Amino acid sequence: MIPVKAYAANTATTPLAPFGFDRREVGPKDVLIDILYCGVCHSDIHQARDEWGGSIFPMVPGHEIVGRVSKIGKDVKQFNVGDLAGVGCFVDSCRTCVNCQEGLEQYCEKGMVGTYNGRDKEGAPTYGGYSSKIVVDEQYTLHISSNLQLERVGPLLCAGITTYSPIMHWNIGNGHKVGVLGLGGLGHMAVKFAVSLGSEVTVLSSSKNKEADAKKLGAHHFAHTGNEATMKSLRSHFDFIIDTVSAQHDLNLYLGLLKRDGTHIVVGVPPAPEPVHHFSLIGGRKKLGGSLIGGIKETQEMLDFCAERNIMSDVEVIAMKDINGAYERMLKNDVRYRFVIDMATL
Numbered sequence: 001m002i003p004v005k006a007y008a009a010n011t012a013t014t015p016l017a018p019f020g021f022d023r024r025e026v027g028p029k030d031v032l033i034d035i036l037y038c039g040v041c042h043s044d045i046h047q048a049r050d051e052w053g054g055s056i057f058p059m060v061p062g063h064e065i066v067g068r069v070s071k072i073g074k075d076v077k078q079f080n081v082g083d084l085a086g087v088g089c090f091v092d093s094c095r096t097c098v099n100c101q102e103g104l105e106q107y108c109e110k111g112m113v114g115t116y117n118g119r120d121k122e123g124a125p126t127y128g129g130y131s132s133k134i135v136v137d138e139q140y141t142l143h144i145s146s147n148l149q150l151e152r153v154g155p156l157l158c159a160g161i162t163t164y165s166p167i168m169h170w171n172i173g174n175g176h177k178v179g180v181l182g183l184g185g186l187g188h189m190a191v192k193f194a195v196s197l198g199s200e201v202t203v204l205s206s207s208k209n210k211e212a213d214a215k216k217l218g219a220h221h222f223a224h225t226g227n228e229a230t231m232k233s234l235r236s237h238f239d240f241i242i243d244t245v246s247a248q249h250d251l252n253l254y255l256g257l258l259k260r261d262g263t264h265i266v267v268g269v270p271p272a273p274e275p276v277h278h279f280s281l282i283g284g285r286k287k288l289g290g291s292l293i294g295g296i297k298e299t300q301e302m303l304d305f306c307a308e309r310n311i312m313s314d315v316e317v318i319a320m321k322d323i324n325g326a327y328e329r330m331l332k333n334d335v336r337y338r339f340v341i342d343m344a345t346l
């Protein structure tokens with residue numbers, strides 16, 4: 001077994017604290033990654049606080065992992081010791097269902113194995129990236145370009161792919177008016193991708209003080225969602241809205257901002273369901289869709305796209321011991337725009 005240092009939530013109501021556990025030995029198809037950085041996703045908070053139900057404790061969160069390969073199994077073909085490597089939101093899936101076969105492992109019919117808060121095929125709980133090392137099958141491991149700044153890459157593994165995948169699926173690009181609802185970790189990546197693909201992007205934010213940042217990220221317009229006159233002026237305006245909000249909000253209001261045949265895509269996961277009035281959809285033949293992270297193939301594509309276009313997350317690097325304060329700041333919408341843990345501080 002491989003001893004590992006980590007931070008864990010022991011219950012849904014206790015702060016994260018130091019924790020030790022063992023990773024499995026490196027199997028024939030596994031790589032051992034020494035973790036250098038791990039991004040902090042709002043899903044880490046939802047799950048550490050059991051807001052979605054069914055959380056497994058103790059929990060070591062973290063699914064935006066980058067590091068360096070320090071050992072490989074005898075049958076590993078795609079990685080060498082010393083390579084940079086990334087791990088996103090899942091570390092296994094059934095590999096045989098139609099979705100796995102199509103490279104959409106996130107929709108595995110048997111359920112993907114989450115990087116943390118999941119159970120592996122032996123039923124053992126999985127532990128995530130707020131830790132010193134991780135052992136992962138090479139098929140679920142990503143290649144990271146050395147041209148990117150490593151501390152800014154981790155967030156691409158979840159915030160990046162979660163916004164890239166729906167943008168690609170719905171062919172969002174040139175000529176589209178796109179609203180990005182919520183400017184946090186996911187939102188700021190959605191802005192970068194949509195702008196890079198030629199869309200006219202408006203940030204829709206509940207925080208008045210994010211306008212300058214929105215423009216710096218490349219957004220063409222900014223709208224404060226608390227301003228009634230602004231919201232009225234945006235009625236029937238957007239082809240797409242990418243909704244990254246992590247808390248309760250009125251979907252009907254935002255469906256009203258779509259043009260005829262427009263699409264509202266939810267990626268944010270508030271703890272409770274949001275009511276949708278059917279009139280919000282039938283008046284204007286609108287669509288409400290959703291999207292979950294992305295498959296391994298598409299995640300690699302996204303990482304390569306980012307390396308080509310020099311797209312990275314805007315991050316604030318923190319020490320491991322400051323994780324609980326970072327959670328509090330995220331809950332106050334005070335993140336610019338992703339916290340990333342420097343694992344050297346563990």
Ligand code: NAP
Binds near residue numbers: 046205206268269292
């Ligand atoms: P985050 O960095 O905390 O950003 C969330 C943003 O939502 C905030 O910055 C804020 O933006 C807005 N917001 C928060 N509370 C609000 C409220 N009460 N009313 C209106 N707006 C509010 O979170 P994140 O890491 O980007 O994650 C966002 C959501 O996506 C989470 O629910 C997370 O679990 C989910 N997620 C889903 C997937 C997927 O595969 N679908 C993957 C990863 C994460 P403004 O200040 O601009 O309003």
Ligand code: ZN
Binds near residue numbers: 089
């Ligand atoms: Zn995430």
